[in-house]
Amino acid sequence: MKNNRTLIKFVPFAVLATLSLSACKSTKVERIDANQEVALSDKWNGKDSQLVAEAMISDMLSFPWVNDHLKNEGSRPAIIVQTVRNKSHQHIAVDTFLNDLKRAILRSGQADFVANQEIRNEIREERKDQELNASLETQNEMGQEQGADYALSGTINSFVDQQGGKRVTFYQVDLRLIDMTSNREVWNGQKKIQKLQERSGYGF
Amino acid sequence: MSASIKKVILLFVVLVQLCLLSACNLTPFQQLSPAQLVQQGNFVKAKQTITNNYSKSGNERLLYHLELASLFHLEKNFAQSNQHLSDALTLIDSFYTQSISQLVMTQFSGPTYATFKGEAYYVPQIHIMKALNFSALAKSQPTKADSYFDAALIEMRQLDVFLAQLKDETGGYNSVQTDDSLTAKINRVLTPVFTPTDLLNNIDYKDDAFAHFLSGVLFEQSAEFDSARLQYQRAMQIYENGFEQQYKLPAEISNKALAGLLRVMQHAGGYETELLALRKKHQDIVQNSNNLANVTVIQNIGIAPQRKQLNLLLKADTQAKALVMTPIVFGNTKERRAQMRWFSMLHADTSLFDMIQNYMLGDIGDVAMGVVTKRIPLGPLWDDAVKLGIIDALEFGSRISVTYLEPIDTPITKSEIWVAGKRHTQLLPYHSISLLTLQDALKKSHNEIQMALVRELSKALSAKKLLKEAGVKQDNLLGRLAKLSTSVVNAVTASADTRQWQTLPSEIRLAQFSLPIGEQQITIKTYLSSGRIIEHSEKLMVNKNMSLWHTHTFVTKNSEQATLTKSTLNME
Numbered sequence: 001m002k003n004n005r006t007l008i009k010f011v012p013f014a015v016l017a018t019l020s021l022s023a024c025k026s027t028k029v030e031r032i033d034a035n036q037e038v039a040l041s042d043k044w045n046g047k048d049s050q051l052v053a054e055a056m057i058s059d060m061l062s063f064p065w066v067n068d069h070l071k072n073e074g075s076r077p078a079i080i081v082q083t084v085r086n087k088s089h090q091h092i093a094v095d096t097f098l099n100d101l102k103r104a105i106l107r108s109g110q111a112d113f114v115a116n117q118e119i120r121n122e123i124r125e126e127r128k129d130q131e132l133n134a135s136l137e138t139q140n141e142m143g144q145e146q147g148a149d150y151a152l153s154g155t156i157n158s159f160v161d162q163q164g165g166k167r168v169t170f171y172q173v174d175l176r177l178i179d180m181t182s183n184r185e186v187w188n189g190q191k192k193i194q195k196l197q198e199r200s201g202y203g204f
Numbered sequence: 205m206s207a208s209i210k211k212v213i214l215l216f217v218v219l220v221q222l223c224l225l226s227a228c229n230l231t232p233f234q235q236l237s238p239a240q241l242v243q244q245g246n247f248v249k250a251k252q253t254i255t256n257n258y259s260k261s262g263n264e265r266l267l268y269h270l271e272l273a274s275l276f277h278l279e280k281n282f283a284q285s286n287q288h289l290s291d292a293l294t295l296i297d298s299f300y301t302q303s304i305s306q307l308v309m310t311q312f313s314g315p316t317y318a319t320f321k322g323e324a325y326y327v328p329q330i331h332i333m334k335a336l337n338f339s340a341l342a343k344s345q346p347t348k349a350d351s352y353f354d355a356a357l358i359e360m361r362q363l364d365v366f367l368a369q370l371k372d373e374t375g376g377y378n379s380v381q382t383d384d385s386l387t388a389k390i391n392r393v394l395t396p397v398f399t400p401t402d403l404l405n406n407i408d409y410k411d412d413a414f415a416h417f418l419s420g421v422l423f424e425q426s427a428e429f430d431s432a433r434l435q436y437q438r439a440m441q442i443y444e445n446g447f448e449q450q451y452k453l454p455a456e457i458s459n460k461a462l463a464g465l466l467r468v469m470q471h472a473g474g475y476e477t478e479l480l481a482l483r484k485k486h487q488d489i490v491q492n493s494n495n496l497a498n499v500t501v502i503q504n505i506g507i508a509p510q511r512k513q514l515n516l517l518l519k520a521d522t523q524a525k526a527l528v529m530t531p532i533v534f535g536n537t538k539e540r541r542a543q544m545r546w547f548s549m550l551h552a553d554t555s556l557f558d559m560i561q562n563y564m565l566g567d568i569g570d571v572a573m574g575v576v577t578k579r580i581p582l583g584p585l586w587d588d589a590v591k592l593g594i595i596d597a598l599e600f601g602s603r604i605s606v607t608y609l610e611p612i613d614t615p616i617t618k619s620e621i622w623v624a625g626k627r628h629t630q631l632l633p634y635h636s637i638s639l640l641t642l643q644d645a646l647k648k649s650h651n652e653i654q655m656a657l658v659r660e661l662s663k664a665l666s667a668k669k670l671l672k673e674a675g676v677k678q679d680n681l682l683g684r685l686a687k688l689s690t691s692v693v694n695a696v697t698a699s700a701d702t703r704q705w706q707t708l709p710s711e712i713r714l715a716q717f718s719l720p721i722g723e724q725q726i727t728i729k730t731y732l733s734s735g736r737i738i739e740h741s742e743k744l745m746v747n748k749n750m751s752l753w754h755t756h757t758f759v760t761k762n763s764e765q766a767t768l769t770k771s772t773l774n775m776e
Contacts, residue, residue: 041297083350085350085354086351086354086355086358087354087357088358088361089358089361089362089364089365090358090362091355091358094351118347158361160365162365162369163372165300199300199301200301201300201301201302202301202302202303202304203301203302203303203304204303204304204305
């Protein structure tokens with residue numbers, strides 16, 4: 001009985017202490033390396049995008065089509081990145097992923113890539129403007145664009161399995177490279193990511 | 205102290221208590237709620253009311269985002285609406301881990317002092333609204349249409365993940381529920397004490413047939429026929445296995461889902477045998493002509509019924525050795541009647557079990573009073589209650605507040621689709637958010653009153669102990685005033701949690717039909733019980749896969765004169 005009384009007296013102090021501690025929480029911001037992964041949830045993040053892009057482009061350039069093209073054409077192959085459809089359950093910044101793919105291709109030095117339709121149209125408008133306003137020496141001619149030899153496209157899929165506080169998320173990225181002259185699929189790559197998230201039902 | 209002074213003080217105490225009970229009978233909004241303002245078409249004031257009453261970081265931050273999202277959706281500001289809906293989903297996800305410190309604080313204060321975490325049925329509604337917003341954005345920005353359509357389908361996939369989990373937890377509509385967990389067994393024993401047994405059967409929110417159906421529509425629109433097939437199939441099974449019955453929907457809805465299923469199976473190809481078997485079994489399902497395309501019209505109607513506060517006075521009956529709760533009804537006649545009905549339906553001693561108990565405990569008058577009181581006999585626990593000081597703490601009574609739901613009032617009798625001046629088809633109720641809200645409130649009612657009872661007793665007891673510790677003698681004038689002031693503090697903090705997403709529709713009607721490809725003028729005629737007809741027309745570009753038109757029709761409750769129809773989405 002005495003113990004109970006002591007406990008009852010202690011409860012308000014414990015509650016106050018807890019509340020005081022939670023009230024001390026404030027916003028804190030620190031600068032960290034952009035390559036450092038900060039996984040706050042099992043959602044697709046910047047690191048996933050970068051790792052998948054690098055792994056897939058490395059795999060793509062290891063296939064025989066690069067050397068075959070060099071042998072037959074005598075120049076580096078030009079690639080156009082078409083659509084990568086997000087068929088997953090997460091809103092993934094596909095543009096960011098496409099940019100990671102482009103950077104990985106350019107960094108390899110084994111292939112060039114050409115701008116997509118939207119960018120091409122913008123550049124053509126600029127060239128039209130040059131014809132009217134730029135000096136003859138600095139004008140860029142129309143009809144001198146480099147055509148793409150190969151088209152890169154693909155999909156991002158995912159599925160989720162969860163029970164209680166545990167959730168497993170599985171992402172699969174499929175990319176394919178098509179020869180634009182023959183429609184031959186010269187490369188098909190696949191990269192899978194699996195993430196496990198565990199959450200507690202209670203916390204302070 | 206003389207007896208007359210004691211009587212005067214007692215009278216004063218009772219008067220103050222009554223004043224407090226009425227003063228505390230408040231809903232969160234002193235004037236019109238955002239939903240009521242939206243009903244009247246006053247979007248600017250509705251937005252002001254939301255930003256004035258809810259804060260981005262306060263306990264009602266979820267409502268801040270939900271209500272603003274609804275408003276922006278109705279104003280056709282789809283991008284901003286989606287931003288708020290995404291924030292709402294992030295918040296709901298963060299609420300998974302419950303804060304122990306907040307649980308403790310709630311126990312000593314009241315549910316309104318805790319963070320509002322929303323209801324399970326909000327999540328499908330959020331994903332649906334987001335998907336409709338993305339579809340509308342696709343229509344308004346054709347160069348980015350593909351990515352917006354993909355984004356709408358992502359919402360449907362997230363919805364599927366949520367519903368799969370809900371189904372795992374509740375059993376869904378596949379089989380008869382047999383919950384043999386310890387909690388369920390305890391509940392089965394306790395339920396007769398607080399609510400009539402048959403009232404709470406089969407009212408769990410177990411899955412969402414409408415969400416699956418709409419998912420099917422959106423997948424069909426993007427020509428993802430296999431995903432559409434799965435969603436239509438799930439919708440059909442859920443409607444058939446109890447959803448129609450639970451939410452009082454017309455029996456033909458499952459056949460409508462079947463029609464969608466047959467259509468996408470045909471488009472997908474490879475299901476010839478299954479199609480033949482299904483068509484043989486369901487010969488009444490009409491097959492579309494090849495020259496026609498499909499159109500889905502969704503009509504959201506009104507706003508969901510409002511949660512309000514019901515006050516109860518808790519006192520101790522020393523003769524019968526029982527705690528007695530009596531409803532203190534306030535408001536207009538309609539509100540007072542609703543409060544009494546809610547109390548007698550859920551809490552009053554109206555079951556045979558309660559009547560026998562009252563008869564055993566007291567006189568025959570208690571049996572007759574059963575409809576206006578709730579008696580909790582303490583029996584052998586009475587002496588412990590006296591020792592603990594509970595009975596003394598309840599000298600002036602204690603206020604308990606629970607929620608009740610205003611009666612569902614639908615002034616709409618039917619809605620029809622008219623094309624080129626001719627009646628084409630009828631919009632049928634595919635989902636009743638009103639009944640869903642009501643069933644959710646019923647399900648939680650007995651738990652809510654138990655929690656409120658325990659909370660108010662703890663508060664009354666703590667206050668009494670505090671006075672004792674402070675050395676205040678409780679039988680003199682100062683003591684009584686001190687006790688009164690603690691009762692006042694307890695009464696002020698004892699508020700029921702009436703917070704809710706108010707701008708959700710009351711009912712969702714839908715029609716799926718076929719029209720020739722090309723531009724079509726479609727009219728929705730909404731028939732009110734007063735005989736008045738609301739007409740709303742839109743030009744719709746019907747394309748080969750699936751065209752969608754989404755509207756929200758508001759009818760004010762007091763006067764059917766004020767009506768508003770907002771077309772939120774008219775898209776190819």
